[in-house]
Amino acid sequence: MRKRWLESLHIFTCNLYIFFFVCFLIGCSSFSRSELWAGDKPSHHTENAFQNYPLIEPPDAQGFRFIWNKIVSSSKSDKIPADHLIDKKRAIDRYRKLENEDTVTWIGQSTALLKINGKVILTDPFFAKRAGPGTFGPSRSVPPGITAGDLPAVNIIVISHNHYDHLDADFVESLPNKKNIDVVVPLGIGEFFRNKDYIKIHELDWHHSVTVKGLKFTSHPMVHYSSRGLFDKNKTLWCSWSILSSNKKLFFAGDTAFSPTIFKEIGTEIDGFDYALLPIGTYGNRKYGFNNHMNPMESFQAGLDLKAQTMIAIHWGTIDLSEEPLFEPAKLFKKVAMEKQFDPKRLWILKIGDTRVLE
Ligand SMILES: [Zn+2]
Numbered sequence: 001m002r003k004r005w006l007e008s009l010h011i012f013t014c015n016l017y018i019f020f021f022v023c024f025l026i027g028c029s030s031f032s033r034s035e036l037w038a039g040d041k042p043s044h045h046t047e048n049a050f051q052n053y054p055l056i057e058p059p060d061a062q063g064f065r066f067i068w069n070k071i072v073s074s075s076k077s078d079k080i081p082a083d084h085l086i087d088k089k090r091a092i093d094r095y096r097k098l099e100n101e102d103t104v105t106w107i108g109q110s111t112a113l114l115k116i117n118g119k120v121i122l123t124d125p126f127f128a129k130r131a132g133p134g135t136f137g138p139s140r141s142v143p144p145g146i147t148a149g150d151l152p153a154v155n156i157i158v159i160s161h162n163h164y165d166h167l168d169a170d171f172v173e174s175l176p177n178k179k180n181i182d183v184v185v186p187l188g189i190g191e192f193f194r195n196k197d198y199i200k201i202h203e204l205d206w207h208h209s210v211t212v213k214g215l216k217f218t219s220h221p222m223v224h225y226s227s228r229g230l231f232d233k234n235k236t237l238w239c240s241w242s243i244l245s246s247n248k249k250l251f252f253a254g255d256t257a258f259s260p261t262i263f264k265e266i267g268t269e270i271d272g273f274d275y276a277l278l279p280i281g282t283y284g285n286r287k288y289g290f291n292n293h294m295n296p297m298e299s300f301q302a303g304l305d306l307k308a309q310t311m312i313a314i315h316w317g318t319i320d321l322s323e324e325p326l327f328e329p330a331k332l333f334k335k336v337a338m339e340k341q342f343d344p345k346r347l348w349i350l351k352i353g354d355t356r357v358l359e
């Protein structure tokens with residue numbers, strides 16, 4: 001037992017060293033953002049970075065206690081419920097069977113494969129074993145519903161922010177046909193894709209829109225932050241997206257805390273959504289002072305504020321990044337929907353790998 005504990009500590013220490021070293025390198029290579037704006041800055045732009053607006057100051061984080069608890073709890077693993085994940089072959093068969101429909105497939109975390117008007121859109125790709133640089137970072141608990149190699153040809157990649165569980169560098173690097181893939185990203189993330197030889201990059205500030213392959217993407221605020229190293233906090237922007245086709249309105253948020261105003265404003269601006277993909281996990285770290293994610297009750301309220309006909313749960317049950325039990329968020333999401341008498345057919349808790357038709 002003691003040996004196992006010491007091994008864990010040793011691995012953690014090595015990882016921490018590598019992490020700081022990698023972060024140092026990443027921090028040194030941070031680029032100047034001054035060329036990205038001109039004239040008066042919007043309120044969410046600071047001198048050299050970005051901030052939430054309306055400004056939400058997180059309480060002081062108790063970082064050491066958080067890291068220590070992560071070491072102690074690193075041996076725990078929640079048992080994956082039998083009905084949480086569908087078999088990979090079945091996942092691919094089901095996707096192919098519905099190939100001529102508009103569909104959503106949940107790959108895990110905030111990675112969703114959307115098929116709209118014949119276009120394949122991938123949100124926040126995360127296929128890696130770990131969410132972190134190199135060998136550092138927590139391991140995923142559940143494998144991707146469809147492996148990167150089995151994906152259909154991707155037409156559009158949409159990114160909400162640059163955290164490792166939302167932007168997988170190896171996956172982005174590995175995709176074939178990069179020059180034909182449109183990439184829709186918040187301000188500052190274009191460089192990441194340019195460095196990997198993508199050329200069709202649409203880099204948007206909040207409240208800006210672009211039409212790509214007949215679909216209109218609009219960047220909306222969300223309440224979060226960005227970083228991939230120790231010295232690049234908030235140097236790139238974070239956002240949620242509306243995706244509008246000729247007959248459907250979708251909302252996608254990768255990671256966000258709750259806001260009593262932002263979701264209402266988006267719901268009013270777009271006049272409601274047919275579908276909203278809403279993050280429901282990673283709320284358990286609030287006791288350490290981190291408040292960057294919604295709990296399931298807040299996610300449900302956000303869905304109501306957005307005037308979403310159907311709410312689709314994402315960002316849960318994939319990787320243990322937080323103190324709540326890994327499979328708790330969906331239970332609470334269902335519970336609050338039932339209490340509020342929301343039509344259960346309009347609350348989608350997809351299995352990882354499952355595909356559903358967007359009617
Ligand atoms: Zn995040």
Ligand SMILES: [Zn+2]
Pocket residue numbers: 163165166254255315
């Ligand atoms: Zn996340």
